[in-house]
Amino acid sequence: MNTASRALVHRAIFRTPALALLLLLCGSARADDWARFLGPTHNAVSRETKLLHEWPSGGPAVVWEYPKGVGYACPAIAGGRVVLFHRVEEDEVADCLDARTGKRLWTHRYAAPYRARFGDRPSTRASPVIAEGRVFTYGVAGMLHCLDLASGKVVWKRDFAVEPGLAPAFFGTGATPLVLGKQLIHNVGASDGTCVIALDTATGRELWSAKHEWGASYASPVPATIHGRECVLVFAGGQSRPPTGGLLTLDATTGEILNATSHRAEMAESVSASSPVVADGKRGLVFVSEAYGSGGAMIGIAPDFSATRPWRTDALGVYWMTPIVKDGCVFGVDGLNQRLAALVCLEASTGKQLWRDELGGKFQRASLLVADGAVLCLGENGDLAWLDLSPKGAVVKAHAQLFNAPETWTAPALSNGLLYVSQNEQGAGGTKPRVICYDLRAP
Numbered sequence: 063m064n065t066a067s068r069a070l071v072h073r074a075i076f077r078t079p080a081l082a083l084l085l086l087l088c089g090s091a092r093a094d095d096w097a098r099f100l101g102p103t104h105n106a107v108s109r110e111t112k113l114l115h116e117w118p119s120g121g122p123a124v125v126w127e128y129p130k131g132v133g134y135a136c137p138a139i140a141g142g143r144v145v146l147f148h149r150v151e152e153d154e155v156a157d158c159l160d161a162r163t164g165k166r167l168w169t170h171r172y173a174a175p176y177r178a179r180f181g182d183r184p185s186t187r188a189s190p191v192i193a194e195g196r197v198f199t200y201g202v203a204g205m206l207h208c209l210d211l212a213s214g215k216v217v218w219k220r221d222f223a224v225e226p227g228l229a230p231a232f233f234g235t236g237a238t239p240l241v242l243g244k245q246l247i248h249n250v251g252a253s254d255g256t257c258v259i260a261l262d263t264a265t266g267r268e269l270w271s272a273k274h275e276w277g278a279s280y281a282s283p284v285p286a287t288i289h290g291r292e293c294v295l296v297f298a299g300g301q302s303r304p305p306t307g308g309l310l311t312l313d314a315t316t317g318e319i320l321n322a323t324s325h326r327a328e329m330a331e332s333v334s335a336s337s338p339v340v341a342d343g344k345r346g347l348v349f350v351s352e353a354y355g356s357g358g359a360m361i362g363i364a365p366d367f368s369a370t371r372p373w374r375t376d377a378l379g380v381y382w383m384t385p386i387v388k389d390g391c392v393f394g395v396d397g398l399n400q401r402l403a404a405l406v407c408l409e410a411s412t413g414k415q416l417w418r419d420e421l422g423g424k425f426q427r428a429s430l431l432v433a434d435g436a437v438l439c440l441g442e443n444g445d446l447a448w449l450d451l452s453p454k455g456a457v458v459k460a461h462a463q464l465f466n467a468p469e470t471w472t473a474p475a476l477s478n479g480l481l482y483v484s485q486n487e488q489g490a491g492g493t494k495p496r497v498i499c500y501d502l503r504a505p
Contacts (some may be wrong), residue, residue, distance in 0.1 A: 077488040091503070095140040096477040099189035099238040101431075104284045105339060106384055108476045112500045115436065115448055121462030122446075122500040125480060126164030130495045131155065133186030134469075134486060136238075137497060139477035140192040143167065143211060146497055147190045147199045149174070154186060154201045158214060161480065164499060168214035172209060176203040178233045187236030191246075196263065198246060202234035206248075208266060218266035227253040229277050230301050232333060236280035240294065242314060245269060251278025251300045258283070258296055258310065260317055270317035271401055274298065276307045280308035280382070283336075285314065287343045289365045295338040297350050298492070299326050309350050309361050311369075320367040327354035337382040341387050341410050347372070349387070351380040353398040358385075358458035360413060373413030378406045382471055386430050386437065391416065393419040393430060393437070393451050400426040400442060405456055419456045421449075440474045440483060443467065479503035 091112035098107050114122060122363075131150040138145045144159040154174040158167045176184040188200040196217060197209040204223035209216060220229055227234070229251050239248040263269065267284045277300025292314040299307015307326035312319055326334065332354035341347040346363030348457045358378040362370045378385070378396045385394030394408050396418075397403035403409050405421045405428075408414065425441030430449075432438075436459065444465040450457040458474035467489030475482040481500040488494060 091411045091479065093478040094476075095192070096475040096482075097138050097192040098241070099136045099138075099191075099282055099473065100284070100337060100384060101476070105427075106386055106431050108431060110476060110479065111434050112504045113434040114478060114504045115434070115460060116460055119462060121464045122481065122502055125162075125499040125501050127496045127498045128159060128164050128166075129158070130484065130486075130497050132183050132486075132495075134472050135186045135486075136189040136473050136484070137475050137482045138190040138192045138197070139475060139482065141211065143192075144482065144499075145190045145192060145197050145499075146212075147186050147188075149184060149186055149202070154199070154205070156190060156197065156199050156207070156209060158197070158211070159353055161478070161499075170207070170209055170214045172205070172218070174203050174205055175199050175419070176234055178202070182233050183473060184234060187233070188282075189238045191239060191241050193241040193263065193294060198239055198241065198263075200235060200237075200239055200248070202236070204228050204235050206239070206266075208263070217264075220261070220266050222250055222252065226256055229253045231278065232301055232331070233280075235278060237278060237337070238282040240283040240285065242285055242294070245314075247294055247314075249278045249281075249283055249296050249298055251298075256315065257298055258294070258312060272310070272312055272317045272319050274310065274322065275290040276300070276310065276322070277302060279307060280333050282337045284337055284340070286340045286348070288346050288363055288367075289344070291321065294444065295340070295348060297334050297336070297338045298323075299334050303330050304328075305330050305332055309338060309348060311363060311367060321363060323361050323369045323370045323371070325350050325352070325356055325359050325361075327352055327356045329354050335382040337384045339385050339387055339392070341392065344381065347410070349385060349392055351378055351385065351394065353379040353381040353396075355379075356414075358392075358394075358408070360410070375415070377415045377432075378408055379420070381427055383427065383429050384473070386432050388432060388451065389453060391453050395428050395430075397427060403427045405453070407453060407456075409453070414492070415456050416453050421456060421458075424461075427471075431474055431476060433476055438476070438481070442469065442470045444470050444489065445483065446483070464500075465493050467493065476502070
């Protein structure tokens with residue numbers, strides 16, 4: 063077909079509105095907000111398309127960067143705004159930035175003195191959540207704030223350290239709250255035995271609470287439809303002797319505890335920080351894991367909400383990262399020690415280890431994010447890679463060291479083709495802690 067003929071066909075097609083719309087939709091990239099830790103699908107799976115899969119040796123182009131204080135909270139992005147939550151000296155700070163430029167639009171700052179155990183700095187761990195024009199932040203000492211996204215003004219606040227009072231914790235509070243409809247659901251771990259609480263997002267008023275002996279972990283609650291019922295999955299378990307904890311399955315509307323399945327390391331000084339992963343909601347399969355000794359387990363929830371443990375494994379003990387499920391497999395990084403970390407693939411139906419790749423030697427402990435037909439991998443020293451993960455193995459398709467700094471433990475966020483990476487410590491060459499926005503939009 064010559065140029066003139068192609069032009070005639072093009073004009074004919076675009077005179078037909080339905081065909082024109084279809085072609086435009088097929089040719090455009092899909093974009094999403096990333097309004098919460100683990101993204102819009104609550105499992106580190108992005109629906110974005112047409113991303114950049116190759117880059118120069120230095121990595122994707124930097125759009126902007128913004129200095130940050132202490133903390134591991136993941137940025138939240140919605141409506142063209144980015145919210146960071148970090149600590150500056152004795153204050154906890156929420157900064158709202160323009161997603162295109164990194165320019166600060168507003169800041170909310172309040173005093174939050176706190177001293178963590180084991181010599182750790184009082185770092186923010188819970189990520190901000192954006193929903194319906196509001197921002198929710200939960201600080202290390204138990205202060206929960208609801209802010210107006212447009213202005214940063216306080217809509218309401220709760221101090222859980224005062225009411226209902228918090229049980230002791232190793233490193234302060236750290237689980238990101240779950241906003242589900244008009245409810246903010248949180249693994250609060252209160253001293254009065256309240257394990258999970260739900261608040262009205264508009265007012266902060268308590269809607270329901272679930273009492274259980276298991277305290278607050280560092281794993282964030284996730285929603286799930288289990289056998290057609292709307293549920294919330296909480297991998298609970300705080301500081302206690304003897305150590306207790308496991309997977310709680312709650313009715314999302316009432317807070318009724320439908321099932322409690324134990325899964326916790328025998329070591330008292332252990333934490334559960336990896337969020338539960340729904341492997342198959344129709345069959346009631348949920349994967350949980352921790353790195354202090356009990357490893358990983360697939361929990362099978364029956365239609366009557368009784369539970370079994372189809373399999374358990376020592377091959378995948380996950381620290382703070384959240385595994386991903388794709389192609390009938392569970393993929394995650396095994397290892398409490400960064401030098402011994404390895405990327406592991408398990409068959410989801412049996413728990414059989416299909417392969418174990420010492421990619422850990424390069425990326426060590428790493429966060430995984432599924433996007434555009436591949437997997438982004440962010441290593442804990444600042445390495446970024448595109449991986450092709452399958453039941454047959456792992457292939458590095460692109461790699462760059464963005465910076466060289468330890469404790470790059472914050473999960474990356476992806477929104478509208480922009481990748482947000484947090485450098486949490488000073489790096490080689492004197493680079494300071496910062497959030498960096500990279501351009502992953504394909505030409």
